[in-house]
Amino acid sequence: MIRPCHPKSGIALYTPGDYMDAVNGPGLARYASAEMMDHGKGIEYELAAFPVDACTRPEAIQRISATVAADI
DSSP states (O other), X not given: OBOOOOXXXXXXXXXXXXXXXXXXXXXXXXXXXXXXXXXXXXXXXXXXXXXXXXESOGGGOBOOOOOOOOOX
8 A cells, every 4th residue: 555645644643651650641652661670780771652653634545556577
């Protein structure tokens, strides 16, 4: 399928993160968390994003197909 690259042809929505403090809340563009490692050896970071692209003009999407010719 081909989706047009016009600025108003789609929007990015963000879903809530898979963290307990993000449950039933609004989705954010980015989630970050930091946690101390065992025995004080440092800090472990996790960054995540959960975007969903939605097309606001579905009539503009076109389906295409291609055939590959066999070499003889």
